[in-house]
Amino acid sequence: MRKSIVLLHLVTLIVLLNSTRLKAQNKPLTVGDEVPDLTFKNIFNSSNAEIKLSDLRGKLVILDFWGVFCIPCIEEFPKLDSLQKMFSSEIQIIPVNPLDRDSIGRFFKNHPKVYLPSLPFITGDTILQKVFPHRGNPYIVWIGKDGKMLLDDVPVTQPNIEAVLSNKTMKVPEAVKNNYVESLFDKRWSNDMLYSSYIYRGKDLGVKLGASEIGQSLSDGGTIIFLYQRAWEGLTNGKYGFFRPGRTVIQTKDSTKYFEPKNLNDYDEQVWLRDNIYWYQSSVPNDKPYNLYELMKEDLNRAFHLNAGIEKRPVRCHVLVRTSNTDKIKTRGHKPIDSFFHADRIGKDYGPTRSLINQPFTKFSKRLTGLIEYGIKQPFIDQTGYTGNIDIQFKADVLDRIVLANLRNALKVYDLDLVEKDVDLTVLSLKEN
Template sequence: MKTRIIFLLTFLFAYYTSAQQKLVPLKIGDQIPDFKFSNVLNTEGEPIRISDYKGKILILDFWATWCAPCIASFPRLDSLDKAFGDQLAIIPATYEKVKPVENLFNRMESIKHIRKPMIVEDNILRSIFPHKILPHYVWIDQEGKVLAFTESSEVTTKNIQKILEDNNTSLNQKDMTYKTTILEKSYFNSEIIKPETLLFQSSIAGYTEGLLGAYKVHFDENKKVERIIVNNQGIIQLYKLAYGELNSTFSQNRLRIEVEHLDSIQFDGSGQKFIDWKKQGNAFCYELFLGEYFRDRAFEIMRDDLNRFFPQYKAQVIMEDIDIWALVITDEEKAAQLKTKRSESILKDSFSEFSMTNRKVSWLISILNIKYLQDLNATLVDKTGLKDNIDLLLQGNMTDIQSIRKALEPYGLDFIPQKEKVPVLLISDNLNRIPTSL
């Protein structure tokens, strides 16, 4: 009896090993084996086989719940599937388990009506059709032979019709060796892609030792944004820069934070405790480089990046009535004397003195809002209407609005408390996001 058991285990192991060895990658023209799949949704527990689709064009749609383009394509592909009836079958296949897939389809209005066979927990198909980019489409002809590997753009009514009518397989093939090799290399190390062809490049990293928490925006000769660099800043600071576009600073009373886990986005302390908080995954380094064509869209691209990097949050600018300190002209004659007579542009500031030469009034407003009056219960807004560059010297306590008002008096300027509808940055939890895991 013991000998029989050993023989049976040896036979099963040999059979299993042999079966595993058969899962070799297939190429165009190969016959796909008649695999049987038991992990299939929407078939009332019935398995499906490759042979079930003989006589039809079979398109295997490799996807995942974290792949937004995959999910966005489902309604279109479902319509194609129905339009061609018994001539076509599009079968989604994913390595993910049943629960996250079912949760996704039950939750999303745009796809919850789709009830077609879907292969889950797949290890077979992704072994014989290896790929590194999703979505990925494998075309199988009516006889079970591999026709093509393509991207989403090739799955069209026109292309399907061509294959049905005259077996025309002139699809734009996905080059599986070329594209995956490029993905393994650094962009600038590629022998094919040249740095001078770069249109834009962005990257993000976590907290980096040795870098001061700050940002800098570089401009080209036409005063367009060429590069944005942010070092060791929190998510709020990233959003403020992206949505403020250097025109709005979003001081404290122009910021609304409505997130459940506030400690992951905001820290009220300072010193070493603040640095420790940053190191705990709460600070980031970001860089954006733009080719000439994209420089008019710098902050739009940065906002898109933040949406991808932090899908758990949603940021938007809304209009609200809030308290402001409006910088106004109280003496036209004195204010007229502010117009610069200098060619050089200079800016100096400290807690006891602010001076600028040949600069816009907006520089005064921005620096006071950002550096010295962050805790003020109202934001500073320029209402002077001054268009020319000015020269200005203020001496006093730059953290005290009353001291600043006194220093402005000789220049015919003053800050007056008012209420006004102004842009406010709202950062909230993104309740509509597609989670990466469920």
């Protein structure tokens, strides 16, 4: 009987030790901490059945947390593959995803246009998410040759890898550690509050802009121009579409704080975002008759020394027109078909021919609006005046690779064209004081 009791105590002790060790392995790590010797099975895209971190000692290990709905993550795959081949045995890049192995396999099978890098994928992850907690993807963790966490969310680039391998100092903006709170406003004074607002600068928020507990709230973040557009879209109930290309103009001597310069390197882009992204929040008790968007407009004017207003002015647009009186698009009344879409960036394909058969012309006009304003980044206006149902077919390349000349050639078959001319539009006008 005594032996049984001793054995039971020993088993209990072993279970407790294993549980303690597992919890220790799963605790959040910071830069400088040693990464536990974890083993991962169900590896996708590799001949190895498992990955054991201790087997990678002596290499620079880069964990790339990604998601199947994260377009920036997927667009990085070709670059990651190229960097792995460039540095060969000196580094190991490992994409990490919480979906199981079969789901990742189906994702790449169903999206053949997504580039599959020659990298081993950790799938079904539940451990690394806890060891390296983060919000959103992509998220990057660098583990040094000694097995310690080296860098937190630093972009994977050739200069950065070379700097780490040669023990050189890297130009990396200091990471912001988030503090998730309801608001910067102290709740102790909430009963006496009439109205509160704040504007916080920084690419990484650091403060949770959630719904206010004391009444109405309005929160958002972005560039100065984006915040003005947000306020005026609210004031006008979205009537003018100020977020669309050409609908916002600004008179300024220096545009660098309003528009991100083109062709910045990774470091300078992060610096620009850090210095020129702002977060806004206002809160108002329910019994106070304030318009949150009016308050936002006034707060922005005070903070950024701008005057905002609505005015009519000529804007250069791509205008859809008919080139003859011959109606070449009127429907023949066949069974309705709607496949007039461009293939998305993760490879969904709608076939070699994209059609609108027995569909309203307004649908065609709206699709062109998206193609031109979000593909070419130019304002679009439909001046055809056409009504009724139509039949139109374009080759897939015309929609999947937006080139203005190809689009015009496809339209000319139906006696339609895109011409550039000035059109009077209602715009949001920003002027510096």
